[in-house]
Amino acid sequence: MISRSRRDVLASLSLAAAAVPLLGFSPVATANKSPKTILPPRLKPGDTVGLICPAGAAFSKETVQITKESMEALGLKVKLGKHVFDRMGSLAGTDQARAADVNAMFADKSVQGILAIHGGWGCARLLPLLDYKTIQKNPKPLIGYSDITALLNAIYAKTGLVTFHGPVGSATWNKFSVDSFKQVLFDAAAATFENPKEIGDNLTITKDRITTITPGTARGTLVGGNLTVLTAIIGSDYLPTWKDSILFLEDTNEKVYRVDRMLTQLKLAGVLDQVKGVVFGKCTDCGPGGGYGSLTLEEVLEQHLQPLKVPVYSGAMIGHISHKFTTPVGVEAEIDATAGTIRLLNSAVV
Known part of the structure; x- marks a missing residue:
């Protein structure tokens, strides 16, 4: 909201x-003028998804735990961003800390996908702080919606990497949403x-x-x-x-x-x-x-x-x-x- x-x-x-x-x-x-399009590797069971809070703070540890369990139910492993539980007002820590988590997850070879836990407000503040060269060299799916729109479009614009307007971690992972998520990101379906x-x-x-x-x-x-x-x-x-x-x-x-x-x-x-x-x-x-x-x-x-x-x-x-x-x-x-x-x-x- x-x-x-x-x-x-x-x-x-x-x-x-x-x-x-x-x-x-x-x-x-x-x-x-967008660079050459880069398709990220598909997700598969056993892959690790990095969980980040690039905008609003994770006020509830239970929500983060539910997100973790939802990813595990998809057959994925989870790695929490270093600053997931940081807080500065309504934001999940300072701009520098939140941007650092985005950059770190793209640079981390053990992470195959990145999922925002919350939207809210704050992603636009990160855009000048992102390491677009590292992101471009380490393509992986970035997923979220609402305020994550700023990251999705900026990363595509700067690197050519396809991103995904889909559920955030705190969303309801019902059959309809999961089927669409898996069809696009696991099955590589058109x-x-x-x-x-x-x-x-x-x-x-x-x-x-x-x-x-x-x-x-x-x-x-x-x-x-x-x-x-x-x-x-x-x-x-x-x-x-x-x-x-x-x-x-x-x-x-x-x-x-x-x-x-x-x-x-x-x-x-x-x-x-x-x-x-x-x-x-x-x-x-x-x-x-x-x-x-x-x-x-x-x-x-x-x-x-x-x-x-x-x-x-x-x-x-x-x-x-x-x-x-x-x-x-x-x-x-x-x-x-x-x-x-x-x-x-x-x-x-x-």
């Missing part, structure tokens, strides 16, 4: 990014992501429906993640190129006017004009709120995304939800906005 303090920080960063054109720079112009179609005792599907905003199919490179986090680092060189991309987005606990504001920022920064398609996942607890009227989330998405005249759909199992896809950042994919599917054109691991 995005706390008020985190939102205030993100808002200040967004204002700073918005000021970049006044200095004579274009936010889009600072976006990287997976197709499709929402469940359980009717139950209803006459039609009432849960986890997809909504086609603009029909059609499109191919491009999957990039994206949490909308708030992405907009907070627009104008930096820690984001990949948007050209010919399939942009996927999610968020939580944001009023509709804030979603409107952030999509407006993506439009003004030139991001939306470059994409081949958009998948808007779940915006959990993003109601209109009180006050004198409000646009609905559906209206905001239609107003911003229909004029792009590219395939767009919403409702994908991406976001702050218990059942989620493990979605690669940096892999070529095809979306079908009518069927509501994302199909990887190749494996995301080797």
